[in-house]
Structure formats: structure tokens, C-alpha cells
Amino acid sequence: MKIVGLSGSQIGSKTRIAMDATLKVMAEKYPEVETELIDLADYKMEFSDGRNYLDYSGDTGYVTKTLMEADAIIIGTPIFQASIPAALKNIFDLLPVNAFRDKVVSMLVTAGSAKHYLVADTQLKPILAYMKAQMVQTFVFIEEVDFHQKQIINHDVLMRLERLAEDTVVLTETFTKIREEKEAEYDF
Amino acid sequence: MEKYRINPDDGIEFGIYTLGDHLPNPATGERISAQQRIHDIIDYAVLAEQAGVDFFSVGESHQEFFATQAHAVVLSAIAQATKKIKIASSSTIISTSDPVRVYENFATLDLISNGRAELVAGRASRVGLFELLGYNLHNYEELFEEKFELLRLINENETVNWSGEFRAPLRDAQVLPRPVNGSLPIWRAVGGTPASAMKAGYAGVPMFMAHLGGSTSQFKRTVDSYREAARAGGHDPAQLPIATAGFFYAAESSQQALKELYPHINEGMKRTNGGGFPKQLFAQGVDPHNIMNIGSPQQIIEKILHQHEMFGHQRYIAQIDFGGMPMDNIKKNLELIGTEILPAIKKYTAKNKEGQA
Numbered sequence: 001m002k003i004v005g006l007s008g009s010q011i012g013s014k015t016r017i018a019m020d021a022t023l024k025v026m027a028e029k030y031p032e033v034e035t036e037l038i039d040l041a042d043y044k045m046e047f048s049d050g051r052n053y054l055d056y057s058g059d060t061g062y063v064t065k066t067l068m069e070a071d072a073i074i075i076g077t078p079i080f081q082a083s084i085p086a087a088l089k090n091i092f093d094l095l096p097v098n099a100f101r102d103k104v105v106s107m108l109v110t111a112g113s114a115k116h117y118l119v120a121d122t123q124l125k126p127i128l129a130y131m132k133a134q135m136v137q138t139f140v141f142i143e144e145v146d147f148h149q150k151q152i153i154n155h156d157v158l159m160r161l162e163r164l165a166e167d168t169v170v171l172t173e174t175f176t177k178i179r180e181e182k183e184a185e186y187d188f
Numbered sequence: 189m190e191k192y193r194i195n196p197d198d199g200i201e202f203g204i205y206t207l208g209d210h211l212p213n214p215a216t217g218e219r220i221s222a223q224q225r226i227h228d229i230i231d232y233a234v235l236a237e238q239a240g241v242d243f244f245s246v247g248e249s250h251q252e253f254f255a256t257q258a259h260a261v262v263l264s265a266i267a268q269a270t271k272k273i274k275i276a277s278s279s280t281i282i283s284t285s286d287p288v289r290v291y292e293n294f295a296t297l298d299l300i301s302n303g304r305a306e307l308v309a310g311r312a313s314r315v316g317l318f319e320l321l322g323y324n325l326h327n328y329e330e331l332f333e334e335k336f337e338l339l340r341l342i343n344e345n346e347t348v349n350w351s352g353e354f355r356a357p358l359r360d361a362q363v364l365p366r367p368v369n370g371s372l373p374i375w376r377a378v379g380g381t382p383a384s385a386m387k388a389g390y391a392g393v394p395m396f397m398a399h400l401g402g403s404t405s406q407f408k409r410t411v412d413s414y415r416e417a418a419r420a421g422g423h424d425p426a427q428l429p430i431a432t433a434g435f436f437y438a439a440e441s442s443q444q445a446l447k448e449l450y451p452h453i454n455e456g457m458k459r460t461n462g463g464g465f466p467k468q469l470f471a472q473g474v475d476p477h478n479i480m481n482i483g484s485p486q487q488i489i490e491k492i493l494h495q496h497e498m499f500g501h502q503r504y505i506a507q508i509d510f511g512g513m514p515m516d517n518i519k520k521n522l523e524l525i526g527t528e529i530l531p532a533i534k535k536y537t538a539k540n541k542e543g544q545a
Contacts, residue, residue: 052462054314055315182467187443188446188471
């Protein structure tokens with residue numbers, strides 16, 4: 001199983017901190033799971049121009065291919081202007097319409113205010129559903145007050161991130177098993 | 189239809205197309221050489237002709253896992269090796285070529301083959317060739333529309349006066365040689381959506397509609413949109429041929445057909461398209477109302493006749509060799525086509541004795 005943690009912003013620190021914490025749990029509790037972090041702040045991405053993702057080179061080619069090869073993706077996103085960052089939307093635009101078919105996608109959201117709580121439900125989940133993701137329905141919402149000096153100081157958040165990691169692994173295992181059983185039935 | 193060398197009274201034409209893909213056989217993981225692949229494609233055309241197939245076409249793709257970038261050259265070898273079968277491109281990416289040179293090639297091909305050459309022009313689904321050949325992807329649509337229009341102008345007129353954005357102007361330019369009958373059948377490749385079909389319809393150009401899978405009724409909408417657009421553009425749809433093209437595989441049973449074909453499609457698409465073919469969707473390929481022609485010969489006959497009833501198209505074109513399909517399987521399919529499928533579909537669709545013979 002390969003899980004990619006996608007930190008979906010070019011700027012800011014909270015989402016990356018939460019993603020690091022989640023991948024740390026993953027490494028401790030599920031050493032058999034291969035993980036990779038993609039922080040969009042580290043990559044120079046082109047804007048989507050509609051071509052097949054295989055036709056991109058450089059960072060854009062690397063990031064899209066890595067996401068397409070993953071069994072599960074944990075998306076971390078801040079909230080900018082009451083929505084997801086353009087950098088993250090560009091990732092969705094770069095991928096094929098069925099990119100998340102047979103993949104599990106889970107989410108963690110960081111925000112400056114609790115007023116943004118429903119952004120993931122109303123804006124991120126519909127995109128993931130359109131792209132055929134199997135979603136972990138419960139996402140972790142983390143506010144400014146949960147951080148201090150570049151650390152998560154709210155133990156409730158840390159426990160929720162632990163559960164997010166577990167749910168992502170369990171759901172991926174479950175769907176993989178169901179799919180394999182179903183595919184074996186086709187007998188071709 | 190005469191202009192396009194099609195006589196509907198002969199019944200629906202049965203063709204074969206190859207993208208010219210060059211992929212490993214998933215059963216062995218091994219890939220034949222590009223040289224072997226090209227020779228196999230030429231043999232494939234010869235065997236198709238022997239089986240009574242009406243049409244054979246070769247695609248142009250400039251990327252990894254393909255071998256017929258120079259598809260016109262491969263077609264000229266096929267022209268020399270065959271006698272009766274119609275030959276064409278599927279498709280020629282006109283956007284990134286000079287229409288004058290393309291026309292010279294295909295008119296020559298028509299002379300070599302004694303009037304059997306046709307041209308299908310497309311826009312490319314993968315776009316690596318824009319960079320390779322020095323074109324800007326931002327002009328994807330404009331390049332195709334302008335060059336396709338020029339290609340058609342050359343086809344209709346031996347002397348051309350033309351100016352456009354992407355090529356030097358032509359002043360009283362004679363494009364030679366001319367095809368056997370003065371013009372070539374030129375088709376527009378359509379990806380299966382109504383929007384794409386309507387472009388062909390408005391211009392009054394024959395439609396070569398490729399499809400992966402899905403319900404036949406869904407593609408009926410595309411066919412209807414094409415004819416409606418043709419009428420709106422002042423053309424008579426009854427004079428415009430339609431071809432459909434997609435996956436084909438015949439075996440003793442539908443289950444056997446799925447088994448033999450699936451790994452080739454799934455693994456091949458992963459490499460050429462970046463995503464496999466889900467088994468769930470593929471299993472539906474044997475459904476009588478699914479446009480993929482996979483199954484026993486009898487099931488395929490019924491499917492093609494059902495499609496013909498729905499679309500009223502003049503030509504069906506089968507893709508069998510995708511994804512490193514071994515030649516032995518291709519030969520087995522050609523045998524089933526020649527002995528069972530072709531005679532049956534001609535019998536039910538031909539209005540004259542010639543077609544039924």
C-alpha cells in the first residue's frame with residue numbers, strides 16, 4: 001500500500017505541520033505502509049492546459065504521476081478566501097476526470113477561523129466525488145488556536161489525526177479487499 | 189456516397205484499424221522490436237484483405253509505445269502488398285503537419301494503390317507531438333481547423349489560392365500529383381462527443397467516430413447531432429458517410445473473449461493513457477447494448493446489426509491488435525470475421541447481390 005500526503009498550499013506552515021504529524025503516526029503505527037509527502041511549496045507546478053498528465057514533464061509530471069500511482073491520498077489544505085487554495089485546485093485540474101477511481105482520499109483542513117468549517121464539505125468533497133474518490137467522510141479540522149510555536153498543542157487534534165491515519169489505512173485495505181474479491185469473480 | 193467510394197447497397201463495410209501501438213504482451217512482459225511490429229502490421233493488412241475485410245487503417249502517434257509515426261510510409265508498404273482493400277490513416281494529425289505535404293503523400297498513396305487511399309484527419313489525444321514538431325499547444329484547435337480546411341481545399345481544387353495564420357500563403361499553387369479520381373475521401377476523426385461530431389457535420393465532412401465503451405444509445409446522440417449539424421450547414425446527411433471504430437474481439441464464448449482481450453487493453457491503456465480499464469466497465473462490454481464488439485461471433489453479429497439499425501452507418505472499423513496482442517490471436521479473429529461475421533452482416537445489410545456474394 002502506498003499513501004501520499006499532499007500538502008496543498010504554496011504558503012503557510014499549519015497544513016504542513018499537521019501533515020507531518022499525520023505521516024509520523026503513519027510511520028509509527030503502520031511501518032508496512034509506504035508513504036511519501038508532497039508539499040506543493042516544494043514544487044514548481046505548471047497550470048493545467050488540459051493535456052494528458054503523462055505529457056507533463058519536470059515537477060508537474062512528477063507530482064501528477066506520484067498521485068496517480070498512490071493507493072490513498074491524504075489531502076491537507078488551508079482555507080484561503082473561503083475556499084481551497086488555487087494550488088490545490090490546479091492539482092485536480094491537472095489530473096484525469098477519473099483520477100481517484102479505486103483510491104481512498106482523506107482530508108485534514110487548517111483554518112484561521114471556525115467559520116470555515118463547512119468549506120471542505122461544500123467545496124472539496126464534491127470535487128473528490130466527481131473524480132470518483134472513496135472518501136474518508138470524517139475530516140480533521142484544525143484552527144489557529146490549536147497551534148503554538150509551529151507545534152500542535154491541542155491533544156484532541158493529535159488524537160483526531162491518529163484516527164484519520166487509521167481510517168485511511170483501514171478504508172484502503174477494505175476497499176482493496178472488496179475490489180480484489182469482486183474482480184476475481186469476473187474471471188477474466 | 190460515390191464521392192467517398194462507398195455504395196450503401198453493398199451493405200455495411202467492415203474495416204480494421206490499428207493505432208500502430210508498440211506495447212509488450214502482458215502475458216509474457218516481452219515486446220517485439222519496432223521492425224517486427226511494422227512487418228506484423230503489413231502482414232495484418234494482407235491477412236485482413238484475404239479474409240474479405242473492406243478497409244484497413246494505421247494511426248499516427250508521436251510518443252513512447254508507438255511505432256507508426258511515419259504512418260504514410262507504412263501505408264505505402266501496405267498499398268504495395270495488397271490489391272483490393274481500402275487503406276487509410278486513423279488518424280493523420282493534420283495540426284502538426286503541412287497539409288500540402290500530407291496531401292502529396294496521400295495522393296501518391298492513392299496512385300500506388302490504384303485508387304484505394306483515404307485520409308482521416310484528427311487532432312491527437314496525446315499532445316507530445318506539438319513540442320516534438322515545433323508547434324504551440326495553445327493553438328491546438330486553431331491549428332487543426334485551419335490546416336484541415338486547407339487540406340480539404342487542396343482536395344477539391346488542383347490550383348489553390350489560400351492564406352492563413354499558420355502557413356505561408358499559396359498563390360496559384362498546384363498541389364501534385366492528383367489522386368486517381370481527382371479527389372480523396374477525407375474524413376474527420378471524432379472523439380465520440382456530440383460537440384466534436386457537430387464540427388464535422390457543419391462542414392459536411394464524413395465522420396470517423398472512435399469510441400472506447402459505453403451504451404450504443406449514448407453514441408446514437410452523437411450520430412444524430414452530426415446529421416442535424418450537417419443539415420443546418422446546408423449539407424445532405426444522406427450523402428455523408430459515417431464510420432464507427434472501437435474495440436473488437438471474437439472468441440468461442442464472450443467469457444473467453446473477455447479473458448483473452450482484457451489484459452491487453454488494461455495494461456496497454458495504463459501505458460498509453462495513464463489509467464487502466466476498470467473490470468466492471470469492461471465486463472459490460474459483452475452486453476448487447478454496449479458499443480464494444482466483444483463476444484462470440486454470433487453475439488458480435490447481433491451487436492453490429494443492432495448498431496447499424498441505430499446509426500445507419502456505412503462502415504464499422506474494428507481494433508483488435510492493441511496492447512501487444514499476439515499475431516496468432518489476430519489471425520484467429522480474422523478467421524472468425526471472414527468465415528462467420530462478414531458474411532452474416534453483409535447478408536443482412538446489403539441490398540444487392542454483389543454485397544451478399
